[in-house]
Amino acid sequence: MKFSFAKPALPKAGTIVVTVLAERTLGRAARDLDQKTGGMLTRAMEASRFTGKKDETLAVLAPANLDAGRVLLLGLGKAEDVAPLTLQSAGGTVVATLARSGETEAHVFVEVPEGSAVKPAEAAAEMAFGGRLRSYRFDKYRTKDKKDAKPSLKKVCLLTEEAEAAKRAFGKLDKVADGVLFARDLVSEPANVIYPETLADKCRELTALGLEVEVFDQKKLRKIGMNALLGVAQGSAHEPRVVIMRWNGAPDAQDKRPVAFVGKGVTFDSGGISIKPAAGMEEMKWDMAGSAVVIGTMMALAGRKAKVNAVGVVGLVENMPSGTAQRPGDIVASLSGQTIEIVNTDAEGRLVLADCLWYTQDVYKPKLMVDLATLTGAIIIALGHEHAGLFANDDALADALAGAGKAVGEPLWRMPLADAYDKDINTDAADMKNTGGSRGAGSITAAQFLKRFVNDVPWAHLDIAGMAWSKKDTSTVPKGGTAFGVRLLDRFVADFHEG
Numbered sequence: 001m002k003f004s005f006a007k008p009a010l011p012k013a014g015t016i017v018v019t020v021l022a023e024r025t026l027g028r029a030a031r032d033l034d035q036k037t038g039g040m041l042t043r044a045m046e047a048s049r050f051t052g053k054k055d056e057t058l059a060v061l062a063p064a065n066l067d068a069g070r071v072l073l074l075g076l077g078k079a080e081d082v083a084p085l086t087l088q089s090a091g092g093t094v095v096a097t098l099a100r101s102g103e104t105e106a107h108v109f110v111e112v113p114e115g116s117a118v119k120p121a122e123a124a125a126e127m128a129f130g131g132r133l134r135s136y137r138f139d140k141y142r143t144k145d146k147k148d149a150k151p152s153l154k155k156v157c158l159l160t161e162e163a164e165a166a167k168r169a170f171g172k173l174d175k176v177a178d179g180v181l182f183a184r185d186l187v188s189e190p191a192n193v194i195y196p197e198t199l200a201d202k203c204r205e206l207t208a209l210g211l212e213v214e215v216f217d218q219k220k221l222r223k224i225g226m227n228a229l230l231g232v233a234q235g236s237a238h239e240p241r242v243v244i245m246r247w248n249g250a251p252d253a254q255d256k257r258p259v260a261f262v263g264k265g266v267t268f269d270s271g272g273i274s275i276k277p278a279a280g281m282e283e284m285k286w287d288m289a290g291s292a293v294v295i296g297t298m299m300a301l302a303g304r305k306a307k308v309n310a311v312g313v314v315g316l317v318e319n320m321p322s323g324t325a326q327r328p329g330d331i332v333a334s335l336s337g338q339t340i341e342i343v344n345t346d347a348e349g350r351l352v353l354a355d356c357l358w359y360t361q362d363v364y365k366p367k368l369m370v371d372l373a374t375l376t377g378a379i380i381i382a383l384g385h386e387h388a389g390l391f392a393n394d395d396a397l398a399d400a401l402a403g404a405g406k407a408v409g410e411p412l413w414r415m416p417l418a419d420a421y422d423k424d425i426n427t428d429a430a431d432m433k434n435t436g437g438s439r440g441a442g443s444i445t446a447a448q449f450l451k452r453f454v455n456d457v458p459w460a461h462l463d464i465a466g467m468a469w470s471k472k473d474t475s476t477v478p479k480g481g482t483a484f485g486v487r488l489l490d491r492f493v494a495d496f497h498e499g
Helices: 028-036 040-046 084-098 120-134 163-188 196-209 218-224 227-233 281-286 289-303 349-364 378-383 395-408 419-425 442-451 486-496
Strands: 002-006 015-021 057-061 070-077 105-109 155-159 212-216 241-248 259-269 309-319 331-333 339-341 368-373 388-392 412-414 459-463
Touching (some): 002 120, 015 084, 057 084, 070 084, 084 105, 084 155, 120 155, 155 163, 163 281, 163 289, 196 259, 196 289, 196 309, 212 218, 218 227, 227 349, 241 289, 259 289, 259 349, 289 368, 289 486, 309 349, 349 368, 349 442, 368 395, 378 388, 378 442, 388 395, 388 442, 395 412, 442 459
Parallel strands (some): 002 155, 015 070, 015 105, 105 155, 259 368, 368 459
Antiparallel strands (some): 057 070, 241 309, 388 459
């Protein structure tokens, strides 16, 4: 779908979109159009339940004196509540409403009401950004879609007096959207298409944006001693990979240490010998969502030429049961030298992250590390599908991430870390075991496990198990892979780490 910007003018075709505030308060363009059509919009509102609430819509067939096919009234809610997220949601609502309407183009009159702090150019850019996020579809494997199931909407033009400024503002947001949609694609692909080798190949494609990409194969991983990660992979016919992506956007910075993002990339998680129940196991194709978010974030940073030095590290494995698979009771020596007793082979993501976190802090000496993983079902029990879990050894880092999440609509909820939980992963057989001693506090003991591999580096762990996949549409996220975390990390970098 193409998004463009132009000066306000009545279009010759398509749908005209005008904004309405709460209590049926027409915007300037809506008032002009209402007058031009003899009060048509006012009468339509009076004959409906439409009041201008946020994301509320009312479609009206255009009268004969308009060249457009229809008029869409778009609610923004209260003027003082109109903010970037409101406008993103509005843009997504336009796309969702008109996608299969039969219309091929929409022309949106963008107006900022008095009382809002958003500037006109920013408003138009944010609406286009939301529209692009909502326009995402993963339908490459559908061969028999009905004609009316395919989106008809091809073009959305945002009409504003500051069209050129809006176009410039959208430029960077568009690159962030590229990263989000790329990550959604990766999460949505089936495990027979995306597995460690092919996901590494997808990372290699990003060299076209200026990223430095290095791929470690199984021989290299064995040589450097990533035995915790290798243990997870040993039951699969697909060999593991670790991918290092570097973006050097601030070569002249006084502090050249990178910010580091680490992602769990279990391209399919059967549970291994501790096999999962069959019901719902097909969903485990997206157990690599943490790695997809890191890949999408690195794509976004490179695409918008972020002035930051960043490194993204993803550990890619498939966890399968077989005659060569890791067994409960096995003991492995991790890259750090610490030994781990495998109590449950379905607690595999933390083993992958353990080696990747240790390698990242040891080799790149980052100023901070953030890992992302669909790590535990326990975080869904705690937080549902409304927040991702945030664990951190540094309060400033935790606050910065939570603030960035709130700003982009990807909320985090901080969870505790404490010695009492840490003791729960001690074992007589090795330095630690890979799960706690009971079903309680499962997401916390998993985070405590990871904490043993970060040394003194400021570190945060985002458990995105409840947020990586959605079974319902929202205004900017169609159901399916969400890429939760890409916008959050990009905003975190932009607000706190760009020069």
